[in-house]
Amino acid sequence: MVHTNRRNYRKVLFLCVFLLGYLVLLTGCTTDLKSGMHSKIIHSKDLVKGTIPSSFTGQEMMLPIALEQGQFNMANGWLNNDTIIYTTNVGLGSHVYTYNVFSGVNQLIYESESPVASVIISPSGNRILIHTVPTTYEGVITIIDAKGKEIMSERMEAFDFVFEWNPYDENILLFSLFTESWDYSTYHLNLEEKKLTPIHLKEPFAHWVSKDELAYLDWGKEQPSLLAPLVKRSLSSEDEKLVLDEVFYMKSIENLIMTITVTSDKINESVYTFLSNDFKELSTFSIPHLTRFSDWLIPYFDFDEKNRLYTFAPLYHSDVDTYAGGFQLLSIESGEKTVILEDLDNEPLSCSPNGTHCLYGFYLEKLIHLDTKEIMPIVKE
Template sequence: MKLPFLMRNDCSRCALSGSIRKIVILLFLFSLLAGCELEEKKIAPKANLENDSQELIEPVRLKSNLFDRFIGWTGKNTAVYVTKESENHSYEIREYNIMNGLENAIYSAKVPIISVSISPGQSYFLIHTSSSPEKADIEIISRDGYSIFSVSITSSEISFEWNRDNEDQLLVTSFFEDWSFTNYIVNVKQKTIEPVNIPEPFAQWSGSDELLFLGLDQNQTDIAGTLLKKRVSGNTAVTVEENVVQYRMLAENLIIIQLDQDRQNLLYKIKRDNRGAQLLLQTSLLAANTEPQIPYWEIVEKKKSLLTFLPDDNGEELFNLVSFDWNSNKQTVIIQNAENAPLQCSPYGGLCLYGYQLEKIIDLQAKRVFDIVEPRKDA
């Protein structure tokens, strides 16, 4: 999820301006970004998948301190996760088949793996490691683990966004200690990294040579901003929508979350081509520790559905996970009394990784949650 914050937009390395509140918003934003066993394994409860047949989900079994987090999907039944063994300085990326339990190690390192990003077509993995607090080491590997391109840049934190229309290209944003930043374009095939003049961080591709980003007035502390569009090589940005809090560019559609005129409600909308935005869902704006809270949300584009967490009627800090079909306008409760936590849904539909380590799986049709990670009995 991406929230706006205040930056000067006069150069590619921009200095943060504004109050401590704005830095807190940025930190909140950044916090949201972001073993092979041959023994016989027990079978987890049955899950009802896309074809309505009863399939078996095979959990990963590891020592309790070895599992770090799941990253995302690489196929209908395969996903990637990270292991860490700090004492031996051993870190791995493994691809796992959730149906038969087969897995293979794709990548290993002697330094902690900070983050991993899978390209839209699952051809590449971007791996972020660091040997010092002032440097980010970026390596891009192929699906089979072959190293294609690596580079080190000065950075305290980084974010990255793949180009959906050309997965040989991605945007990398490098942040510094004062939260100033530099945007770069990485070309995987050409093995190049070049600074690019984008006035804000956390931009998203809207075409092969076009980016979307949120812009705010320098003196504004509102969480909503203006969604702008700019060509990579151009100097002029055009307005797409106003009062936007978050957005996501899909293969065919643009999803936006806006504040209403009273600044009390969130409006979830879908925008197709150059047509007006269609309202999908309206919910009350929540507050956590006096700061606005946007529940986690996800899109299953193949199913034409938006998933998000809505507050439970009992008023406690629990939510209902709901799915909204934007073709039929039908809203379905998937999980009741759920925790508001990150979702990573398979592009093929049916299953979603869930949790702060993506350590669970939600079967959208069976409306059930399964643990995908279990401790080994001999651990």
């Protein structure tokens, strides 16, 4: 009897030890499993996060910019959704930088011993035109890629310049040179051939509507008017074709043309019309306009890569000198208006290709986050 109890006791003891060991082993395996799963989850998150551009992860912007050398002159626009270009004054010359607003990476891409008058970014952001002024009556036109490698440079006698990249072929530019008395001459620049060709245009402010066609307002010289016919012509011929009557302003980007006019039945409004590059009407909208001494005010505007228009608009019709209503910042898509911000000043605008941010101000010294409506300085005051 005693022997049997001892034997049973040993069986119970062995069973308890076995169960205890099993539980310890099971707990350890579960912990290792959870740890392994946790590591995999973290690793997966890192992989996923790494594939998403910084501008879509909610990453904070690295602003204001810490200037490396010189004094801030102005920002010049967007190379891509993350990177802007800005210029500093260094002694009597200028430096041109790219700056990634999310990573804070600052890169010097161009140095000049002369002041930089303007920086014009190509529509794709792959090329940059830099206009420097060594003397009052001379200009140097230098074209570089986004990394700063020089493609071409040309020194020309001129008091001022107007440039127009061809959005259908960025090897081609059109620019007009002005004398001090505002006489002008126009040139066609081919970057592949590094060839500069003079062309005769009736007006200096022309716009590309295809790879080899230009459109402009034919203001004439005999009877000044607030409205002019819109004509087009090819590079190879001086023959003009009338496209539209009575246009006040036009602007073209790739596959889109915008005109502004004022109609006789709504003389207090500006009518914006969007057309395809073969001049078929796509949509239209109107805003009140402000009158000036001899014409109407065109509020500052810009487009994003989806051809959405961002523009300022006054609240009501008035004279520009007495208007005190502030401006709305609007986005326009397919003729539909959306108010982004209220009570802003009408100042220059440069928007990122994806339309998430706009540089703003006479020196593009501020940045507007279009979703959060936040406005921040890009450099320290």
